[in-house]
Amino acid sequence: MAEERKRSDRLRLWLWRSLGLILVIVFFSTRYLLRDQLVVRESQVDREVLLNTISTNGKVEPEVNYQFYSPIATTVKAVYVQAGDKVPAGKLLVLLDSTDARAREATAESGVKSAQAALDAATHNGTQEQRQMAAGEIARARLERDQAQHDLDALIKLNSTGSASASEVSAARERLQTAEASLHASDQSANNRYSPAEVARAQAALADAQASLAAAQKIVAQTEIHAPVAGTVYSMDAERTEYAEQGKLLMQIADLGNERVRAYFDEPDIGRLEAGQKILIKWDAKPGKEWHGHIERAPVTVVTYGTRNVGVVLVGIDDEDGALLPDTNVNVTVTTSSEPNVMSIPREALYSTGGKPYVFKVVDNKLVRTPVVTGIVNLTRVAVVSGLNEGDWVATGTLSGQPLQEGVPIKVVR
Numbered sequence: 001m002a003e004e005r006k007r008s009d010r011l012r013l014w015l016w017r018s019l020g021l022i023l024v025i026v027f028f029s030t031r032y033l034l035r036d037q038l039v040v041r042e043s044q045v046d047r048e049v050l051l052n053t054i055s056t057n058g059k060v061e062p063e064v065n066y067q068f069y070s071p072i073a074t075t076v077k078a079v080y081v082q083a084g085d086k087v088p089a090g091k092l093l094v095l096l097d098s099t100d101a102r103a104r105e106a107t108a109e110s111g112v113k114s115a116q117a118a119l120d121a122a123t124h125n126g127t128q129e130q131r132q133m134a135a136g137e138i139a140r141a142r143l144e145r146d147q148a149q150h151d152l153d154a155l156i157k158l159n160s161t162g163s164a165s166a167s168e169v170s171a172a173r174e175r176l177q178t179a180e181a182s183l184h185a186s187d188q189s190a191n192n193r194y195s196p197a198e199v200a201r202a203q204a205a206l207a208d209a210q211a212s213l214a215a216a217q218k219i220v221a222q223t224e225i226h227a228p229v230a231g232t233v234y235s236m237d238a239e240r241t242e243y244a245e246q247g248k249l250l251m252q253i254a255d256l257g258n259e260r261v262r263a264y265f266d267e268p269d270i271g272r273l274e275a276g277q278k279i280l281i282k283w284d285a286k287p288g289k290e291w292h293g294h295i296e297r298a299p300v301t302v303v304t305y306g307t308r309n310v311g312v313v314l315v316g317i318d319d320e321d322g323a324l325l326p327d328t329n330v331n332v333t334v335t336t337s338s339e340p341n342v343m344s345i346p347r348e349a350l351y352s353t354g355g356k357p358y359v360f361k362v363v364d365n366k367l368v369r370t371p372v373v374t375g376i377v378n379l380t381r382v383a384v385v386s387g388l389n390e391g392d393w394v395a396t397g398t399l400s401g402q403p404l405q406e407g408v409p410i411k412v413v414r
Contacts, residue, residue, distance in 0.1 A: 058263035062254030108213035145179035270311035
């Protein structure tokens, strides 16, 4: 029994060893067959215009946009246009209730008149009534002085003949001095009633009142919204009898034949941007249609846009046709460089080791590692300066994901 168990164990061990040997043979045979049948994709070296581009997003905006806000809290009295209407310059578009605004204008006009009267009084030594009263006082003071002078002269003559005493002459002289002082005081009061500081204060009060009137008149004018230019009403948020709070945007108007794109390029790309570079514009709402433009102004600073740090670029549209609507989001592609008639290969065909680029050239159904010198690179293509000839074929990868190897027999799939 023990002998039979030993024979059985030896047989089982022999079977396992045979199975392992078979698996090893199958593994290496399969690997050799796969090596023998490496399926690769290839691409032909060709000459073309190689463009270097950067793509980003942008927003369409009118070159000159007119926005109209409610100057006060009021109601919309009348609306004469709708969104999308083309209007001539000067057309009345919206009328707001101006009752309160006109009341404020009247109050401001009254303030200007009061301030003007105060300034006139300050610069003309009082109001007309004050000037008349001052003139009367001066006249009375002058009569009193003249009478005192006359009395003094008479007493002096009488004193010379002994008919009047010296004390009477002295008293008359004092009355004359008092009358002259009173006349002088009345004259000063009539001609120098206000100081320079008081005149300046009156002038400032008038300027302030005039500014208030100008502001009130401007608000009244803004209650009647007229088209400043011929254009299209592309945004309307005003309805008749609707209440509009102060500062509410009521409508926007612009010449939609003169628009531009505000594009947002990521910070690492802005160093490649220059004024005049060509721009391709696409709008998802109109697939297959393209617009062309150019950079009018390169970025002058970096700003935060959402979660990105970007440079803002203004793009002029060269073939504007009015189809791009304001505030729409578009895709923008700028051509930063262009090389005509250069040999190029797909980027996935290029490899590098130690900073030295090379490709796998397809020669007689085998891969040959070939050093190359490259030129400009864009998102999909690489310019080849030397190392390849026009018409050569290079491998771009394998269907199985296996790495390319020099000297390996291949099967090409184009």
